[in-house]
Amino acid sequence: MSAAPLLEVEALDVAFPGRGRLTHAVRGVSFALGRERLGIVGESGSGKSTTGRAILGLVPWPGMVSAKRLTLGGIDLMALRPHEWLGIRGRRISMVMQDPKYSLNPVVKIGEQIMETYRLHRRGSRREARRRALDMLDAVRIRDPDLVFHRYPHQLSGGMGQRAMIAMMLIAEPDLLIADEPTSALDVTVQNHVLGILDELVAERGMGLIFISHNLTIVSSFCDRVLVMYGGRIVEECAASGLAAARHPYTRALIAAAPSIDRPKAELTTITRDPAWLQ
Amino acid sequence: MSIPDTIAAPLPEPGPPLPAARRPAPSPARAAWRVARQAGAFIASLALTFLGLTCVTFVIGRFIPADPVLAVVGDRATREVYDKARLDMGLDRSIPEQYFIYLKKVLSGDFGHSVITSQPVLYDLMRFFPATFELATIATIIGVAVGIPAGVAAGANRGRWPDHTIRIVGLFGYSMPVFWLGLVGLFVFYGRLGWVSGPGRLDVFYEDILEPRTGVILIDSALAGEWGIFWNAFGHLILPAAILGYIALAYIARMTRSFMIDQLSQEYVTAALIKGRSFRGVVWGHAFPNILVPLITVIGLAYAGFLEGAVLTETVFAWPGLGRYITQSLFNADMNAVLGGTLVVGAVFIGINLSCDFLYKVADPRLRAP
Numbered sequence: 001m002s003a004a005p006l007l008e009v010e011a012l013d014v015a016f017p018g019r020g021r022l023t024h025a026v027r028g029v030s031f032a033l034g035r036e037r038l039g040i041v042g043e044s045g046s047g048k049s050t051t052g053r054a055i056l057g058l059v060p061w062p063g064m065v066s067a068k069r070l071t072l073g074g075i076d077l078m079a080l081r082p083h084e085w086l087g088i089r090g091r092r093i094s095m096v097m098q099d100p101k102y103s104l105n106p107v108v109k110i111g112e113q114i115m116e117t118y119r120l121h122r123r124g125s126r127r128e129a130r131r132r133a134l135d136m137l138d139a140v141r142i143r144d145p146d147l148v149f150h151r152y153p154h155q156l157s158g159g160m161g162q163r164a165m166i167a168m169m170l171i172a173e174p175d176l177l178i179a180d181e182p183t184s185a186l187d188v189t190v191q192n193h194v195l196g197i198l199d200e201l202v203a204e205r206g207m208g209l210i211f212i213s214h215n216l217t218i219v220s221s222f223c224d225r226v227l228v229m230y231g232g233r234i235v236e237e238c239a240a241s242g243l244a245a246a247r248h249p250y251t252r253a254l255i256a257a258a259p260s261i262d263r264p265k266a267e268l269t270t271i272t273r274d275p276a277w278l279q
Numbered sequence: 280m281s282i283p284d285t286i287a288a289p290l291p292e293p294g295p296p297l298p299a300a301r302r303p304a305p306s307p308a309r310a311a312w313r314v315a316r317q318a319g320a321f322i323a324s325l326a327l328t329f330l331g332l333t334c335v336t337f338v339i340g341r342f343i344p345a346d347p348v349l350a351v352v353g354d355r356a357t358r359e360v361y362d363k364a365r366l367d368m369g370l371d372r373s374i375p376e377q378y379f380i381y382l383k384k385v386l387s388g389d390f391g392h393s394v395i396t397s398q399p400v401l402y403d404l405m406r407f408f409p410a411t412f413e414l415a416t417i418a419t420i421i422g423v424a425v426g427i428p429a430g431v432a433a434g435a436n437r438g439r440w441p442d443h444t445i446r447i448v449g450l451f452g453y454s455m456p457v458f459w460l461g462l463v464g465l466f467v468f469y470g471r472l473g474w475v476s477g478p479g480r481l482d483v484f485y486e487d488i489l490e491p492r493t494g495v496i497l498i499d500s501a502l503a504g505e506w507g508i509f510w511n512a513f514g515h516l517i518l519p520a521a522i523l524g525y526i527a528l529a530y531i532a533r534m535t536r537s538f539m540i541d542q543l544s545q546e547y548v549t550a551a552l553i554k555g556r557s558f559r560g561v562v563w564g565h566a567f568p569n570i571l572v573p574l575i576t577v578i579g580l581a582y583a584g585f586l587e588g589a590v591l592t593e594t595v596f597a598w599p600g601l602g603r604y605i606t607q608s609l610f611n612a613d614m615n616a617v618l619g620g621t622l623v624v625g626a627v628f629i630g631i632n633l634s635c636d637f638l639y640k641v642a643d644p645r646l647r648a649p
Contacts, residue, residue, distance in 0.1 A: 056553060058549065058552055058553065082558075083557075086555050086556070086557055087555070088555070089552065089553055089554065089555040090553060090554040090555030090556075091555055094553060094554075095550075095553045097546060097549070097550055097553075098546075099546070102545060102546035102547065103546040103547055103549070103550040104547055104550070105547040105550075105551065105565050105568075105569070106547070106569065106643075106644075106645060107568045107569055107571075107642070107643055107644060107645075108565070108568070116551075116554060116556070117554040117555070120554060120555045120556060121555060152644040152645070154644070154645050165550075168550075168554065169553070169554070172555070
């Protein structure tokens, strides 16, 4: 971890107006990230994905974002104008989305989509972009890059699609990658393979990674540090290895709810919620 | 409480890479065979559809209450004349036989004579259809050229002023009766401002100078280098085409807007924004190619509708088009003309449908043969 953190988030708040009042999706979230792997876990609606979108400046209208501090390598993201964002997204911060079936453009060839990111941020000929895209496909361990380059998304399997997505989002060498449930839509066997590729690329390039997931198992084995979100707040922050010693009742309940193959239960544990968790 | 073992398990080694979906490159002979087979299937479907169309026109011709013999000989003919005409027309034969005779005639381009114009129906159609074709094509081009950008702008700025403006302009377009728009248009742009020419396809002065080659005056005059005639025809054409185009525009813009809104909520749009592309770039570069398939359908239907003949517009602008021809023939029980016109309209729809099917495949790789 370098001295100055890569990303600093302080008191991030995202609210959506509706029915005459504000609904807060994210409430006063603060954390700092170096060139490390940070996991964010939480249930659906806990604000983990919205936090990711807020960092990219892509909270959908009419959402309102406020923060005391939101900086990336010294750049104040809150003060960026729309055209300035274009040099940040894809180039400094990037994001791997959940399901390649929906996040790749169905009518554009894979190679074109990967080259597009490169050409948006790097000068160079089409040939150079093409060479880089093929290298990237190779780096995500696609066996026949030339073939996949000319394929359309519907001609790829889910695992291949997600690897192409990773290639597309990493080709401009961002400093920070947000992975928003990157393996949730994949088969379990393919999940580990894709995670392995992600792990390798992040380590190789020294990127910061925010890994958003609702899967405690994956997060604890993949990340250095874990934030647990509940109701738009961070309720617990600990080292991934220290998850066993988690103190917050919600985290403990989440861990207890994970089924185990060795000790099968007749009935799965559910979480009994306490309204006090939201205070 | 202890953590289940599964959490502590180390990340497994990534498995072997999935085999890339591989298809052997087709040999030239096989590729040629595939093209031939596709062409064969295409021609067969075309022939079948056309055969079905002739069945329909034949049945219409046989089973409408108007007596085709009377329509030819008139109601004052004697019994002998009537019977002779009936025999000449082959109406004493069996229905299948009559159909084959009809089919043979149609295939050789013989649709019989029109009673009102006393010309062969084929000759009439070759005069009236190009006029409709010219009007419909220019109107559709106007509708597409203005309607698509307007619809995209409205969809991309949903709920803001461009959206509201375009909606109001569009609402006006598809709620005003076309004959009223035509009359007001003539009054303002021809009568008051004098920017365009009046009804008809050409000034009387220019009529019958041009040797018809395609029947489309804009093309014929350009081919002959008669630019005076070209601009005169253009002056006559532009107002009716603009009015029909306005109706097409309103429809195309409204559909484009809703297709666009649908696509802009897709994940790949967010992904393209994350890559650093501007919103405008995402709208035109990513969302727009994805609305092409439904858009082709909408444009094809609008164009086919105009090619059928726009009776009201043709009447207001004294435009010698197919719509007016068929309507007048219908009022005069001129069955040969009606059937010939119906056949042309049917053939136009077949042609438009096939072109759309072809364009879908160009627009969307998922619809191409694997």
